[in-house]
Amino acid sequence: MNIFAEKNIAQAYDAYYQSEQGRAIDELEKQAIRQLLEPVTPGEMLEIGCGTGHWTAFFSELDFRVTATDVADEMMNLAKEKALPNVRFMTADVRQLPFADCTFDQVAVITALEFCGDVEKAFSEIKRVLKPGGWLITGCLNAASTLGKTKHHDPVFQHGDFMTSDQLTKHLLKIGEPTVLECVHLSADFRLLDETDEKHTAPGVFLAAAVQKRN
Secondary structure, three states, X not given: OOHHHOHHHHHHHHHHOOOHHHHHHHHHHHHHHHHHHOOOOOOEEEEEOOOOOHHHHHHHHOOOEEEEEEOOHHHHHHHHOOOOOOEEEEEOEOOEOOOOOOOEEEEEEEXXXXXXXXXXXXXXXXXXXXXXXXXXXXXXXXXXXHHHHHHHHOOOHHHOOOEOHXXXXXXXXXXXXXXXXXXXXXXXXXXEOOOOOOHHHOOEEEEEEEEEOOO
16 A cells, blocks of 8 residues: 555645644754765765655755656655756656666665565665665664654554664665664654753654765
8 A cells, every 4th residue: 555645645745844843853854864965976866755855855955966756646746846956757666666777876765665665675776776886865764763653543654664773774784884863852742852951862753874885
């Protein structure tokens, strides 16, 4: 089942980022990804699971030339409406990418691996299409976080296979030496703790990671 094929889910995804908490979480996630991108020179980027183009716009603004892919037409139709510069859209499944080996300088996949259905195959395909010396930038939802422990109550997140930081690192080590950051620390009652003294009392929901493919 592809929950993101439903039009109401696609519309709700963009609307969330207009809420007060959504904006705060978005900024925390983007701060983490910006930090990881510091050593990366923008090039030809494959974005996997582009959804409504929220992160596509972010990468486009940073001068990456993005091939944005997804399998959910309802999500991608909203992305196309944004008319983003230096972006082309394609329907593609991360488990069987329609690209030759070593095609892209960068691959980005933000909160999409959880819903791909086969994480092992996804990482194998990502590694295949990434150039030696190229970068994988990923953001994943943490199974050890408050959200991860309560996802069965959510109509969308219950369909996702979240990873812990250790599990994500294990996958990334097959590509190179990763850096993994945590942010979006939520209390048991879903208060955002990142700007408080309680930050370290809860694992981060968002695992931001970067790894450079070995030559």
